[in-house]
Structure formats: structure tokens, C-alpha cells
Amino acid sequence: MRDCANGELRDLLPDWVHGRLDADRARQVATHVACCSDCVEEVALLRDLAASLTAAAPRVDIAAIVAALPKPPRARPRVIELRWYQRTQVRAAAVLLFMAGATTMAVINRTPSTAGDLPMPAAIGFAGGVSDLSEGDLQSLLKEMEKLDATPSAEPEGGTAISVELAEGGT
Amino acid sequence: MAPADPRDDPALDAALIARWLEGDERAASELVARHAPAVARFVSSLGMRVDVDEVVQDTFVRAFGAIESFRSDAALRTWLFTIARRLVLDRRRSLKRRGTEVEVQEDDAATPDDPLSSLVAQEMEDRLKAAVTRLTPMQREVFTLRVTEGMGYKEIADVVGSTEGAARVHYHHAMRSVKEFLDA
Ligand SMILES: [Zn+2]
Numbered sequence: 002m003r004d005c006a007n008g009e010l011r012d013l014l015p016d017w018v019h020g021r022l023d024a025d026r027a028r029q030v031a032t033h034v035a036c037c038s039d040c041v042e043e044v045a046l047l048r049d050l051a052a053s054l055t056a057a058a059p060r061v062d063i064a065a066i067v068a069a070l071p072k073p074p075r076a077r078p079r080v081i082e083l084r085w086y087q088r089t090q091v092r093a094a095a096v097l098l099f100m101a102g103a104t105t106m107a108v109i110n111r112t113p114s115t116a117g118d119l120p121m122p123a124a125i126g127f128a129g130g131v132s133d134l135s136e137g138d139l140q141s142l143l144k145e146m147e148k149l150d151a152t153p154s155a156e157p158e159g160g161t162a163i164s165v166e167l168a169e170g171g172t
Numbered sequence: 173m174a175p176a177d178p179r180d181d182p183a184l185d186a187a188l189i190a191r192w193l194e195g196d197e198r199a200a201s202e203l204v205a206r207h208a209p210a211v212a213r214f215v216s217s218l219g220m221r222v223d224v225d226e227v228v229q230d231t232f233v234r235a236f237g238a239i240e241s242f243r244s245d246a247a248l249r250t251w252l253f254t255i256a257r258r259l260v261l262d263r264r265r266s267l268k269r270r271g272t273e274v275e276v277q278e279d280d281a282a283t284p285d286d287p288l289s290s291l292v293a294q295e296m297e298d299r300l301k302a303a304v305t306r307l308t309p310m311q312r313e314v315f316t317l318r319v320t321e322g323m324g325y326k327e328i329a330d331v332v333g334s335t336e337g338a339a340r341v342h343y344h345h346a347m348r349s350v351k352e353f354l355d356a
Binding site: 002004012015016018019020021043046047049050051053054055056057058059060061062063064065066067069070071072073074 | 192193194195196197200201204205208209211212213216217224225228229232233236237240296297300301304316318319320321322324340344347348350351354355
């Protein structure tokens with residue numbers, strides 16, 4: 002087997018066999034190979050070698066490899082620090098809830114009961130100044146508001162599905 | 173014109189890596205399926221006869237463990253080969269330290285699932301393998317990367333820790349040696 006005298010072109014034969022040349026280069030090589038018996042032989046040899054070396058390689062168990070891989074890093078939950086006006090909104094919502102609860106209590110207390118003492122709903126047991134709300138209280142209120150936000154709407158979703166994790170010390 | 177090689181799609185690799193980083197584990201299966209057979213071929217070409225599957229698995233475990241450090245401008249396959257090569261060299265060193273014979277690929281016997289069935293084809297295939305086996309370790313490594321993977325000299329140099337020019341010289345010496353063996 003002889004080496005083609007066109008060394009530069011011969012150097013490209015493996016790239017050509019593997020389709021790694023751009024269109025112009027590939028055309029140039031194809032034109033040369035079509036009329037060069039040395040390159041025809043070398044291309045055949047390259048293909049035979051690739052086939053034989055590929056066949057000789059051991060099979061791999063894809064599933065076993067995948068099972069051994071580390072878990073992908075999950076997207077961390079977004080941490081939203083409430084700004085002062087957001088806190089104000091949450092407190093305002095708390096005031097409304099508190100007032101609604103108090104009104105309900107007043108109504109219940111004024112209504113003559115025939116069924117004895119009604120158990121006091123836990124939500125109404127809330128007492129103390131609204132401004133004293135802890136982060137935990139704010140968080141549960143915010144979750145309640147999210148539930149309301151999550152109700153189906155005709156409007157397209159625009160970021161209402163908030164994954165909230167209150168930042169520490171956000172008072 | 174030869175068909176474009178579908179394995180050569182850095183954009184697809186980058187997209188699969190991004191999907192995996194976002195938690196999509198199926199992307200990992202696709203990446204492994206795309207590259208594991210080539211990594212196994214490469215590991216075999218380095219002279220590994222046993223534990224090839226173990227080295228291939230370790231390669232992917234390491235790669236995925238450090239995938240955030242992978243530069244997307246480089247080819248994923250080149251990076252995987254670099255990791256696999258390091259693992260093979262580490263194994264060799266540790267085997268040598270323990271005084272165990274280093275496994276070197278000799279003329280491989282035909283495997284049961286050999287795709288070539290006729291005796292003549294088998295004989296030809298054995299001769300081709302023997303021709304490659306006779307090469308020096310560096311020549312065989314460079315030659316295999318060029319012939320079976322179609323890698324360019326720059327990529328080969330990155331994998332074997334050499335220069336582009338040296339990789340070209342190794343390839344052409346190897347090709348000459350293979351032709352001489354087959355002509356004899
Ligand atoms: Zn030619």
C-alpha cells in the first residue's frame with residue numbers, strides 16, 4: 002500500500018471518513034479520492050480499521066453507569082426576603098383576618114346557642130398586637146394568601162406560584 | 173460527501189448537561205448512551221483487558237461530579253477521554269506498585285458477538301487488530317483516536333497531553349507501520 006503523494010490531502014482522510022470537514026473541504030477531498038487509487042485504498046483501510054476496532058471494544062452497561070452517577074444538583078428553593086411594604090401588606094391582611102375573626106366571635110357570642118358551648122376556632126384564639134406578629138405567623142399567613150392566588154384563573158400564570166422560604170431575621 | 177457525525181454535537185451535549193444540572197436525570201442517560209461506547213473503545217485501546225466497564229463507569233461518575241467545571245467550549249468527549257486516560261494511568265501505577273502484571277492488550281481473540289462471520293473477514297479483522305497491537309502505546313492511542321473517533325490532532329493532543337504536531341507525527345508513523353504489516 003502506497004502513500005498518496007498529496008500529503009496535505011491524505012492528512013484529511015480520517016476527518017473526511019468521519020464527516021468532520023466543512024462542505025468545501027469535503028468536496029475537495031471527494032474529488033481527489035475519486036481519481037486517486039492510493040487514497041481509495043487508504044479510505045478503505047480507515048473504514049475497515051474503524052469497524053474492526055469498534056467491534057473489538059467491550060460492550061458497556063449504560064443503565065449500570067447511569068445508576069452509579071451522582072444525583073443532579075436540584076434547583077434550590079428561592080428565598081424571598083420580604084421588603085418593608087410586603088410586610089406591611091401581610092400585616093394589613095392579618096388585621097383584616099383578625100377583625101373578621103373578632104366580628105365572627107361577637108356574632109357567635111350574641112347568638113343564643115341551643116347546642117351548648119361552641120368550640121372556639123383556633124384561628125380566632127389569636128390575641129395580641131398585630132405588629133407583634135412573628136415570622137412564623139407571617140409565613141403561615143403568606144401561605145394562606147398563596148392558596149388564594151393558586152385558585153384557577155382565566156389569566157395566564159405570571160409567577161404566582163411562589164415557592165417561599167422566609168429569610169431569617171426579616172423583621 | 174461523507175455523512176456528518178451525529179456524535180459531534182457540542183450544542184446537544186451542552187443542552188443535555190444543562191438539563192441534568194436542572195434535575196433532569198434522563199439527560200444523564202442520553203449523555204452516557206452517546207459517549208460510553210467511545211470511552212470503552214478508547215480505554216481498550218490503552219491496553220486495558222479487564223475492568224474496562226469499571227473504568228468507563230468511574231469516568232462518568234467523576235465527570236458528572238465535576239461537570240460544573242466543564243468548559244462548554246471544549247468537546248465533552250475529549251474531556252471524558254482525558255478523565256478515562258488518567259484513571260487508566262492511575263490503575264497502572266497502583267498495579268505496578270503492588271507488583272501485579274500490568275495488563276497490556278495482546279492480539280485479541282475473536283469475541284462471541286463478533287459482527288464479521290465469514291472466516292476470511294475474521295482473518296482480515298485479526299490482521300488489522302494485530303497491526304494496531306504492534307504499535308507503540310502512544311502511537312496506538314493516537315491512531316485509535318484518529319481512526320475510530322475521527323478526532324482532530326488538537327483534540328488528540330489534549331487527551332494524551334502532547335502537542336498537535338507530535339500527534340500528527342505519531343499518527344502518520346502508525347499508519348505507515350500498519351500498512352507495512354499488512355503488506356508483508
Ligand atoms: Zn491521493
